[in-house]
Amino acid sequence: MNNNKNGLLFVISGPSGAGKGTVVNELLKTEELELSISATTRKPRPEDRDGINYFFMDEEKFKGMIENDQFFEYAMFGGNYYGTPKQYVLDRLSEGKDVILEIEVQGALQVKSAVPEAVLIFVMPQTLTELGSRLKGRATESAEQIEKRMERAAEEVEYISAYDYIVINDKVDDTVEKLKAIISSERAKAINNRNIIKKFKGEI
Amino acid sequence: MNNNKNGLLFVISGPSGAGKGTVVNELLKTEELELSISATTRKPRPEDRDGINYFFMDEEKFKGMIENDQFFEYAMFGGNYYGTPKQYVLDRLSEGKDVILEIEVQGALQVKSAVPEAVLIFVMPQTLTELGSRLKGRATESAEQIEKRMERAAEEVEYISAYDYIVINDKVDDTVEKLKAIISSERAKAINNRNIIKKFKGEI
Numbered sequence: 001m002n003n004n005k006n007g008l009l010f011v012i013s014g015p016s017g018a019g020k021g022t023v024v025n026e027l028l029k030t031e032e033l034e035l036s037i038s039a040t041t042r043k044p045r046p047e048d049r050d051g052i053n054y055f056f057m058d059e060e061k062f063k064g065m066i067e068n069d070q071f072f073e074y075a076m077f078g079g080n081y082y083g084t085p086k087q088y089v090l091d092r093l094s095e096g097k098d099v100i101l102e103i104e105v106q107g108a109l110q111v112k113s114a115v116p117e118a119v120l121i122f123v124m125p126q127t128l129t130e131l132g133s134r135l136k137g138r139a140t141e142s143a144e145q146i147e148k149r150m151e152r153a154a155e156e157v158e159y160i161s162a163y164d165y166i167v168i169n170d171k172v173d174d175t176v177e178k179l180k181a182i183i184s185s186e187r188a189k190a191i192n193n194r195n196i197i198k199k200f201k202g203e204i
Numbered sequence: 205m206n207n208n209k210n211g212l213l214f215v216i217s218g219p220s221g222a223g224k225g226t227v228v229n230e231l232l233k234t235e236e237l238e239l240s241i242s243a244t245t246r247k248p249r250p251e252d253r254d255g256i257n258y259f260f261m262d263e264e265k266f267k268g269m270i271e272n273d274q275f276f277e278y279a280m281f282g283g284n285y286y287g288t289p290k291q292y293v294l295d296r297l298s299e300g301k302d303v304i305l306e307i308e309v310q311g312a313l314q315v316k317s318a319v320p321e322a323v324l325i326f327v328m329p330q331t332l333t334e335l336g337s338r339l340k341g342r343a344t345e346s347a348e349q350i351e352k353r354m355e356r357a358a359e360e361v362e363y364i365s366a367y368d369y370i371v372i373n374d375k376v377d378d379t380v381e382k383l384k385a386i387i388s389s390e391r392a393k394a395i396n397n398r399n400i401i402k403k404f405k406g407e408i
Binding site: 122160161163164165166167177178180181182184185186188189190193196 | 326364365367368369370371381382384385386388389390392393394397400
């Protein structure tokens, strides 16, 4: 399907707790997609395989990659660096393979600025849509707590505007179906089928 | 899903013989879509119901609608006028209903110029993609016949560039699934879910 053209990059993102990981694992079972692989400085566990679960590297190499702008984004958790290497994703795309990347919200926007044709999908929990009215409706939280939650919701909303698709993750199965629909329709976009048009024009 | 916003307009088009009618009928069985209704000056048959199969009208009324630019497109076949009235479609859209419209290629472009947010889907037969190489590969047609076919293919290609999606109609079931995917993903587009964003912003 993707002969003679770049693959598509699907970026699954959204607030933590939205069930993104589950949904991506389900997609990988049936869809022809390459999963982006993260780099980390944490020590490999016995079951880890380098280049499959993670790219394992020492801190010196990781910092060198930061300096050379080789990550879409990176962060430190528990004393270890984690990052999303650009080259692995870009290589798969140039091979014509479609890639899926699960990443937190700010990282997704950095991917978009590096790969403008990336398809950004915001997976949000059902509860988030109702957050505002629910918070106001119940009296269990202080005005200050509500204010903080609303501020965070306001941040999320600004991010949503930069996304291509919004999927409410109510039931996992429904969400997976919606994501499959997005993948299928992106593949059917005329702009992603210029090879068909080119083929015609080349022959005429 | 479409509360407080306009419906989506899906325009199914492509060369005749691509199986558009079959595919649209299948879609209507399961999808929440309103089918656009054509107007005609032909006499109703016993089984016809006005406002269901067609809007039946006399030639004077039809010509009046032409003069008042009330058709997306119209044509005459077998001594009768046929046309696609704009108002019926626009009314359904403003009610928040998604509408599907099956129309020939030039008509689709006229719809797009009247409703720029219309989603244009080019359904093409598998044979068309191979038309060029097949024509050249076989020796049964004269150079002049091949030239004519290629000219027509060239016209089709120019139209394809204006479309949002290209679907190769190989098997009807697969095509219906692809169209459902397009409908589902268009409904999930962030631009078509501004109400979710607005709702948030209104509450904050």
